[in-house]
Amino acid sequence: MPHEKIIEASSKHPKPADRKFTYGTAGFRMKADLLDPVMFRVGLVAALRSQKLNSATIGVMITASHNVPADNGVKLVDPMGEMLEPAWEVYSTTLSNAATDEELAAEYQKLADQLKIDTTRSAKVVIGRDTRESGPALLKALTDALDAVGAEYEDHGIVTTPQLHYIVRCINTHGLYGNPHENGYYEKLGDAYKQLMKAHGVKQPTKFTVDCANGVGAPALHKLAEYIGSDIFQVEIVNDQINEPSKLNFQCGADFVKTQQRLPPASKVENMVRCASLDGDADRLIYYYNDDKGNFRLLDGDKIATLAASFIGGLAKDANIDLNIGVVQTAYANGSSTDYIKKILGLPVICTPTGVKHLHHAALAFDVGVYFEANGHGTVLFSNNAIEKIQELEPESPGQAESLKKLRIFIDLINQTVGDALSDLLMVEVILAHKHWGPKEWDNNYTDLPNRLVRVEVTDRTVFKTTDAERRLIEPATVQKKIDELVLKYSKGRAFARASGTEDAVRVYAEAATRGEAEELARLVAEIVA
Ligand code: NG1
Ligand code: ZN
Incomplete structure (x- = not known):
């Protein structure tokens, strides 16, 4: 019976009684030292998901993206490389919160029964992780679960989040999408780039600088650049120190540049030279440059x-x-x-x-x-x-x-x-x-309207309910009316407030014709919601 095996293996990854876990927008994400039982349980979900889908291969990515080095996280990847189907986010949350090893085995069986999953058929999983120090131990918790239910798995080691999505799709399309390994990824993208540049006699205007957030994007970009060749891909790579874990996302990365609106200190470039930043798992990209007067310009x-x-x-x-x-x-x-x-x-x-x-x-x-x-x-x-x-x-x-x-x-x-x-x-x-x-x-395509994003601490963010793609609040009752009245006073004014899905706060965004007005509008809307 797999149940005894699950119970025995799970006993090495106990869940603390006082914790409640949730599979959110970015999977499970938290301080790495809390994640061990969650990883184990995610292993069970991944195996069930594969069995439910006729043994299609499911991906598990261990990463906390742009978060601080002490955090980690995990997300599941569906067969065509898409994110996990929403109903399964809920199942993941349920399994991760089972209080005891026995309860976990019972929840596992309940889910299998409910979804009519044959748990004796083969389950296939591929795994990747970013450069965080906590990765290997968390990988062990995951594979302990996969071993307990007899799932087959391939560990692709340190890869970017999108590389793992790519590998999953390659496997499930039997190579139609590309070769299912890291090198296959460089070949597919690199060859397309070469053809679009070389075959058309087109050249990069100048060399550019890429900040890799001291994360997994660094080795990946080095390999990609080497595959393409410096004759047609001239790149200066900065923040590539993955052997110093404390530097991950520190004073660098896409999130830093976007929120601080300035160059990462390591990117020492002349005015008018284009730069780019990746985030900690290389799924976000932004460009930027300093203009001829040295003013920072974001290309988001x-x-x-x-x-x-x-x-x-x-x-x-x-x-x-x-x-x-x-x-x-x-x-x-x-x-x-x-x-x-x-x-x-x-x-x-x-x-x-x-x-x-x-x-x-x-x-x-x-x-x-x-x-x-x-x-x-x-x-x-x-x-x-x-x-x-x-x-x-x-x-x-x-x-x-x-x-x-x-x-x-x-x-x-x-x-x-x-x-x-x-x-x-x-x-x-x-x-x-x-x-x-x-x-x-x-x-020059268009000029961004001045804007401001602020984070507002509130007692209970769940009372903020939105409609119209989160652009309008329906609750608390009078708040939207007040925002509307305020916005009318600003030329090109637009503002909205919504509860964050990843932090315990409400975010207020405002834009208006001038910087001063955008800031004022954001401040006043923040006062309304606070
Ligand atoms: P929340 O915390 O729900 O605003 C943030 C980002 C999203 C998205 C998610 C997932 C902003 C304003 N919000 O969501 O765009 O990236 O994190 O990582 O940037
Ligand atoms: Zn990311």
Whole structure:
């Protein structure tokens, strides 16, 4: 009976009585020393999920992304490389909270019965982790559970989150998506990049600097750059010290740059040189530069989305192919970017609640769905319908053939499973090179409205209930009316408040015509919700 085995193995990973765990937007995430029992239980969920899906391979990624080095976390990856199906987030939460080893075995059986899962069939799991010191011990807790239920697993060691998503999809599509290992990833992306640059005689405008947050993106970018070759990929890599765990995300990384609005101290660059930052597990990317007067300029997820949408739109037009292209954003997208997409690019925009799973889902509605959170997490999805159209079209002129060829290779350049900083980085470099643009020309597409994001401590954030993709509050009762009255007083004013899904706080976002007004509006809305 697996139950005795589960109980015995679980006894080495006891759950403290006073803890309540939740599978949230980013999986389970907390101080690493609390995570051991959760890891064990996630192992059971992963095996069940695989068995439920006819032994498809499920991914387990051990990471806490941009969090401090003392934290860690874990998330599950579904067969096509997507995030775990929401119903299973709830099952994960239930199993992680079983009070005793016996109760855990009983919950495991209950779930198997409820979902009619044959627990004797084979279960397959692939595992990856970031560079955190706590990773190996947590991996052991996970594999103890997999061993207890007889699941097969492959450990891919230290890989980025998007690499693990890629590997899962490769395995489940039997190699159609690419070769299911880290090197296969460099080959697929690297070859697409080479073809889009070399074959078209296109060059990067200048060398650029990438801050890897002293995390797993560093070895991955080194390997990718080496595979591509410095003749067509000139990159200066900074913050790549993964052997000093305390440096992870410290004074560097995409989150640091986005919130501090300044260069990471290690990026010592001249004005007008473009820079990029990854986060701790390399699924977020942002660009930035100091302008000719030394003022910091951010090229965030909104700027990346607009760049990608306009480039793909241009290629589709030149290839004479009718594609329904759309952009998906959240309420945090700068109002200027939304205007630019609608009015200048002439493309539809969908706004969804925060969290990439919502954006990803909405992007599936288009032939080509470009989705990005302002913080730099996003990708481009090509539907099967679009891929077929692009593959099958017979060009009628050399110009059309050229654009069609680029479009075909472009699909391979993009990791469509999930937002991927390295894939997005190559995409941006290709587009800038094809457009002969530096950071300034890119930045000039539109000017961000001044904005301010503040974090407000409240007694109980669960009382804040929203509607309209989190842009309006329905509870507490009078708050939205007060916000509306206030916003009316500001030129180009927009503001909203919502409970954070990852921190115990309410976030207030405000934008307006001038910096002073944006700050004032944010402060006053914060006073209303506090
Ligand atoms: P919350 O804490 O729910 O605002 C934050 C980010 C999201 C997303 C998640 C998951 C902002 C304003 N919010 O969510 O975009 O990245 O974390 O990591 O950046
Ligand atoms: Zn991340």
